[in-house]
Amino acid sequence: MEKLFTLNIVTENNIGLLNHVTIVFTRRHLNIRSITASESKIKDIYTYTIVVKTTEELIGKVAKQLEKLIGVYKVFVYEDHELIHQELALYKLPISAIKSGINIEEIVREHSARILDIETEYILIEKTGHKEDTQKLLKALQPFGVLQFIRSGRVAMAKPMKSLDEHLLEKENAYTYSNT
Amino acid sequence: MATTTQTTKEKPAQQKNKIMNGADSVIQSLITEGVETVFGYPGGAIMPIYDSLYQSGSKLRHILTRHEQGATHSAQGFAKVSGKPGVVFATSGPGATNLVTGLSNAMIDSTPMVCITGQVASHLLGFDAFQETDIVGISMPVTKWNYQVTKAEEIPEAIAKAFYIATSGRPGPVLIDITKDAQLGAVENYEYKKATKVPSYFPYPKLDMEKLREAANLINNAKKPLVLAGQGITISGAEEELKTFANRTGIPVAATLFGLTAFPSRHPLSVGMLGMHGNYAPNIKTNEADLIIAIGMRFDDRVTGDTSRYAINAKVIHIDIDASEIDKNIKADVAVISDAKKALIKLNELVQKNNFEEWLAEFRKLEDIETKAVIDLDIHPKGNEIKMAEVVHEVSEQTNGEAIAVSDVGQNQMMTARYYKFVNPKSIVTSGGLGTMGFGLPAAIGAKLGSPDRQVVVFIGDGGFQMTIQELATAWHYKIPVKIVLLNNSCLGMVRQWQQLFFDERYACTIMTNPDFIKISEGFGLEAIKVTERKDLKKAISKMLDSEGPYLLEVSVEKIDNVFPMVPSGASVSEMMLKA
Numbered sequence: 001m002e003k004l005f006t007l008n009i010v011t012e013n014n015i016g017l018l019n020h021v022t023i024v025f026t027r028r029h030l031n032i033r034s035i036t037a038s039e040s041k042i043k044d045i046y047t048y049t050i051v052v053k054t055t056e057e058l059i060g061k062v063a064k065q066l067e068k069l070i071g072v073y074k075v076f077v078y079e080d081h082e083l084i085h086q087e088l089a090l091y092k093l094p095i096s097a098i099k100s101g102i103n104i105e106e107i108v109r110e111h112s113a114r115i116l117d118i119e120t121e122y123i124l125i126e127k128t129g130h131k132e133d134t135q136k137l138l139k140a141l142q143p144f145g146v147l148q149f150i151r152s153g154r155v156a157m158a159k160p161m162k163s164l165d166e167h168l169l170e171k172e173n174a175y176t177y178s179n180t
Numbered sequence: 181m182a183t184t185t186q187t188t189k190e191k192p193a194q195q196k197n198k199i200m201n202g203a204d205s206v207i208q209s210l211i212t213e214g215v216e217t218v219f220g221y222p223g224g225a226i227m228p229i230y231d232s233l234y235q236s237g238s239k240l241r242h243i244l245t246r247h248e249q250g251a252t253h254s255a256q257g258f259a260k261v262s263g264k265p266g267v268v269f270a271t272s273g274p275g276a277t278n279l280v281t282g283l284s285n286a287m288i289d290s291t292p293m294v295c296i297t298g299q300v301a302s303h304l305l306g307f308d309a310f311q312e313t314d315i316v317g318i319s320m321p322v323t324k325w326n327y328q329v330t331k332a333e334e335i336p337e338a339i340a341k342a343f344y345i346a347t348s349g350r351p352g353p354v355l356i357d358i359t360k361d362a363q364l365g366a367v368e369n370y371e372y373k374k375a376t377k378v379p380s381y382f383p384y385p386k387l388d389m390e391k392l393r394e395a396a397n398l399i400n401n402a403k404k405p406l407v408l409a410g411q412g413i414t415i416s417g418a419e420e421e422l423k424t425f426a427n428r429t430g431i432p433v434a435a436t437l438f439g440l441t442a443f444p445s446r447h448p449l450s451v452g453m454l455g456m457h458g459n460y461a462p463n464i465k466t467n468e469a470d471l472i473i474a475i476g477m478r479f480d481d482r483v484t485g486d487t488s489r490y491a492i493n494a495k496v497i498h499i500d501i502d503a504s505e506i507d508k509n510i511k512a513d514v515a516v517i518s519d520a521k522k523a524l525i526k527l528n529e530l531v532q533k534n535n536f537e538e539w540l541a542e543f544r545k546l547e548d549i550e551t552k553a554v555i556d557l558d559i560h561p562k563g564n565e566i567k568m569a570e571v572v573h574e575v576s577e578q579t580n581g582e583a584i585a586v587s588d589v590g591q592n593q594m595m596t597a598r599y600y601k602f603v604n605p606k607s608i609v610t611s612g613g614l615g616t617m618g619f620g621l622p623a624a625i626g627a628k629l630g631s632p633d634r635q636v637v638v639f640i641g642d643g644g645f646q647m648t649i650q651e652l653a654t655a656w657h658y659k660i661p662v663k664i665v666l667l668n669n670s671c672l673g674m675v676r677q678w679q680q681l682f683f684d685e686r687y688a689c690t691i692m693t694n695p696d697f698i699k700i701s702e703g704f705g706l707e708a709i710k711v712t713e714r715k716d717l718k719k720a721i722s723k724m725l726d727s728e729g730p731y732l733l734e735v736s737v738e739k740i741d742n743v744f745p746m747v748p749s750g751a752s753v754s755e756m757m758l759k760a
């Protein structure tokens with residue numbers, strides 16, 4: 001059965017590594033739903049957050065293949081219930097939306113969004129949340145004539161209380177660097 | 181060995197105080213790393229490196245293959261027999277793209293190889309400069325690691341890393357792409373330090389003793405166990421430990437194509453080769469075994485056939501250094517993620533002897549069936565036409581199984597695997613996972629250079645021979661005494677076999693009108709003879725083996741000849757057919 005999986009891929013900060021990571025998905029004919037690259041709390045260590053829909057068996061194989069790449073320290077695979085995750089969405093509306101008589105501010109408040117910017121020609125709204133939530137707001141704003149909509153990839157954190165340093169140390173300790 | 185070294189001028193005196201540039205640091209780094217032989221082909225973007233090579237004297241021997249693909253296969257042949265990484269130079273653009281087949285081949289067959297390519301100057305990257313190609317992008321999926329160097333001072337460290345990564349853990353090919361300005365830039369404080377660790381690279385998993393005890397427990401309680409030995413044994417140098425394991429437990433040992441030299445074929449517990457064109461007994465018995473002990477093998481589909489009907493009665497122990505191989509094709513009940521030698525040393529302390537005489541006798545019974553139905557007819561054929569099998573068999577007899585037997589791809593390869601009776605480790609050189617036609621000749625050249633004291637014989641089909649035939653010039657130029665056995669069946673035999681068996685004899689594009697291979701070989705400077713009748717075969721082989729230089733023996737073999745037994749594609753191993 002296919003499910004949504006979120007991968008946290010802990011990497012070095014190398015040119016081309018992201019390319020190498022995505023090739024592993026391409027080889028398995030997997031479509032990446034969202035991707036985010038970000039610094040981690042440790043200097044020079046990055047985290048890619050990738051969301052894919054596939055089977056548990058296949059994602060396990062992909063994760064092992066990814067961990068093998070030089071430049072990748074560790075790969076964590078999560079299902080949604082193991083995660084706190086968020087996406088950020090931006091909405092641009094024509095300024096006429098304000099004058100339309102319906103209270104935009106109320107919609108914004110209802111959706112726990114906020115107005116980021118108001119210019120002479122447009123108004124910019126921001127919302128953070130799960131995909132369904134940002135999608136819902138999009139629907140609510142559609143009647144005002146949304147000029148532009150953009151949503152970030154997912155960022156996610158696992159619920160268990162273990163630090164990245166501990167995970168990395170554990171991995172280091174499971175290996176040696178020469179065969180003698 | 182009657183080989184000559186390349187004539188290179190000694191380093192002129194005024195060069196001594198020359199400031200080292202990036203190209204010099206490449207050569208110096210390779211020498212410090214212990215490299216003695218490089219296979220390659222020059223061109224614009226790598227000229228500074230060739231110039232440094234020229235000026236460095238004769239410490240590094242460069243073999244000019246006649247095609248960059250040839251260089252990669254030579255490097256692989258060299259690596260397979262010597263255990264040392266093969267090193268390749270190529271220029272940018274077409275030189276670099278010509279490496280791709282070899283890189284893929286080395287990647288899938290876990291062969292250590294370091295390729296160094298020249299690249300256009302860094303300020304031209306991305307401008308479609310002359311002979312610019314994105315070789316780092318192209319080679320990403322077919323290298324264990326690749327890296328582009330744009331600054332001269334980065335070179336020694338990149339090369340040190342390359343060698344460490346190529347040779348450690350599960351070996352593989354790496355590629356370092358060096359821009360021309362980096363080659364020409366000054367290296368102020370040259371220092372070469374061998375790499376001993378690379379961040380985020382974890383080559384050697386620590387052995388989990390708990391898992392090993394679980395494995396030993398299964399082994400000690402098994403009634404019908406079978407070892408599947410693969411190339412991991414050879415890579416980790418665990419041939420002795422495997423022998424100890426077999427002797428101590430009495431468990432029969434079957435081998436993959438690459439495992440054939442992991443365990444001596446004449447050992448009383450050897451039960452032959454697994455897979456599509458392997459032996460009858462180990463395939464049939466795979467589905468009767470109650471325990472499979474897979475060591476350093478990756479359950480390739482040529483080995484397993486239909487995986488849903490594979491090892492149906494068995495628990496599976498999988499010992500492999502690469503965690504991503506575990507459960508990839510066949511689910512393991514106990515996974516020991518470790519170097520094979522390390523695991524076997526400890527495992528040997530935990531296992532006991534059981535009586536498997538009856539189980540072994542069942543293998544021997546099936547062996548007899550195969551001998552009568554296939555082997556006898558293959559090596560003592562009744563018809564007039566010479567069969568591939570009898571040629572390989574005769575070479576095996578005359579070399580006492582002690583030669584390095586290289587093969588190309590196709591029927592010639594399977595016949596080599598079946599009828600060359602290997603006795604020594606590191607003696608099989610072939611293209612397994614990729615099945616690269618054209619691999620054989622250049623690989624044999626590399627193997628001879630990697631192991632100059634051993635006899636190197638290569639078996640090639642008339643199809644594959646024509647794919648890298650230009651390497652005859654390399655053998656001749658450097659007087660590399662490889663013995664080439666051309667098994668000429670005037671067709672693309674292996675494909676023709678499939679057409680016969682599975683496509684109702686529709687021989688689409690597999691029958692060839694061939695050139696005169698003797699004239700061609702003689703044109704390249706080789707001694708060459710052709711045998712068309714059985715009565716001349718033995719003498720011709722012994723003449724070839726006694727010859728001094730590179731030598732071609734062409735044998736006209738039966739055209740409509742098939743490799744049997746065979747597990748048809750998609751079938752289960754227990755459905756192996758003895759004949760059509």
Ligand SMILES: Cc1cc2nc3c(=O)[nH]c(=O)nc-3n(C[C@H](O)[C@H](O)[C@H](O)COP(=O)(O)OP(=O)(O)OC[C@H]3O[C@@H](n4cnc5c(N)ncnc54)[C@H](O)[C@@H]3O)c2cc1C
Nearest residue numbers: 410411412416436437455456457476478501520612613615
């Ligand atoms: C025409 C054709 C027909 C073929 N028919 C057959 C056939 O009938 N039978 C057959 O067997 N093959 C056949 N092959 C070859 C087949 O495709 C595979 O290449 C081969 O089976 C792989 O063998 P392997 O698993 O031992 O080696 P590899 O593919 O090299 O795998 C080696 C394994 O060992 C592991 N390893 C590496 N180093 C270590 C270490 N230090 N310690 C522990 N583990 C390690 C690796 O991680 C890997 O899993 C055929 C190929 C061709 C082209």
Ligand SMILES: Cc1ncc(C[n+]2csc(CCOP(=O)(O)OP(=O)(O)O)c2C)c(N)n1
Nearest residue numbers: 590591592615617641642643644672673674
């Ligand atoms: C580069 C490449 N192209 C195509 C194939 C597909 N192929 C596998 S075996 C074979 C036939 C080989 O014929 P030949 O070299 O004459 O050897 P034979 O089987 O007759 O011994 C072909 C075409 C391949 N393995 N490699």
